[in-house]
Amino acid sequence: MIFAKLFFLHILLDDTNDVGATLEEYGKLDAAIQRWEESAVSLVPGYLKKFYNKLLICFKEFDDELRLNGIYSIDHIKKEFQQLSSCYLQEAEWLHQNHKARFEDRLHLGAMSIGATELCVYVMVCMGDEMPEGALEWVLAYPDVVMACAKIGRLMNDLAASSKPRNNRDVANCVECYASEHKVTEEVAFAAIDSMIDDEWKTTNQARFKHGRELLPAVQRVINFTLSRPVYYGDRKDAFTFSSHLEDIIKSLFVNPIPT
Numbered sequence: 001m002i003f004a005k006l007f008f009l010h011i012l013l014d015d016t017n018d019v020g021a022t023l024e025e026y027g028k029l030d031a032a033i034q035r036w037e038e039s040a041v042s043l044v045p046g047y048l049k050k051f052y053n054k055l056l057i058c059f060k061e062f063d064d065e066l067r068l069n070g071i072y073s074i075d076h077i078k079k080e081f082q083q084l085s086s087c088y089l090q091e092a093e094w095l096h097q098n099h100k101a102r103f104e105d106r107l108h109l110g111a112m113s114i115g116a117t118e119l120c121v122y123v124m125v126c127m128g129d130e131m132p133e134g135a136l137e138w139v140l141a142y143p144d145v146v147m148a149c150a151k152i153g154r155l156m157n158d159l160a161a162s163s164k165p166r167n168n169r170d171v172a173n174c175v176e177c178y179a180s181e182h183k184v185t186e187e188v189a190f191a192a193i194d195s196m197i198d199d200e201w202k203t204t205n206q207a208r209f210k211h212g213r214e215l216l217p218a219v220q221r222v223i224n225f226t227l228s229r230p231v232y233y234g235d236r237k238d239a240f241t242f243s244s245h246l247e248d249i250i251k252s253l254f255v256n257p258i259p260t
Contacts, residue, residue, distance in 0.1 A: 077118065121139055
């Protein structure tokens with residue numbers, strides 16, 4: 001349940017930046033999130049105060065629930081959320097400046113703003129007593145398999161986004177930045193990014209053999225999260241935004257399941 005709530009907070013924050021707030025308004029919200037205290041609500045525009053207060057309340061509830069299970073790592077998740085907010089602010093500034101970043105810069109920021117690193121930290125924290133020794137430090141260092149998860153999510157997201165009209169509140173995505181930097185067509189950019197995604201899947205598979213057996217349960221949790229990406233963005237469809245694309249999958253699970 002915490003995972004679902006945390007994911008929903010991501011969506012609300014992202015939509016606030018993409019659709020609701022001006023750059024100045026989001027900057028004030030981000031300043032409050034970086035302070036992370038009740039008194040900082042005075043910095044937040046009126047219509048965002050409820051969201052900010054709810055954010056603090058939710059994290060307090062997360063902390064209480066985790067502590068009941070002997071887990072005392074909420075600060076790590078909080079720092080990841082603060083970083084996510086900073087990334088959204090950077091994207092908003094690029095949009096305001098009409099800045100089309102170098103591809104590598106866009107991919108790095110986009111990989112961090114997709115929220116995968118925070119969710120990888122969270123799934124690790126929630127292993128509790130089952131978390132291998134050193135696993136939390138490992139995931140907080142953003143090893144290759146975590147960054148592969150983030151990059152796969154970002155690149156697949158941007159390929160899917162390129163198949164529909166661009167919202168004027170969207171910063172230039174990875175496809176646009178690659179095509180602009182290398183002066184190639186969108187089709188060439190698609191092919192190049194598909195190849196990059198293949199490389200990140202190789203990194204994901206190699207992670208099973210790169211780390212010792214003791215760390216393998218932690219590695220597998222990250223891999224399991226990565227495996228969800230094609231469900232949402234396979235075939236260049238954005239099922240995250242347009243849930244109708246998930247209809248066949250949901251029916252196959254709950255309406256017409258494989259007979260046992």
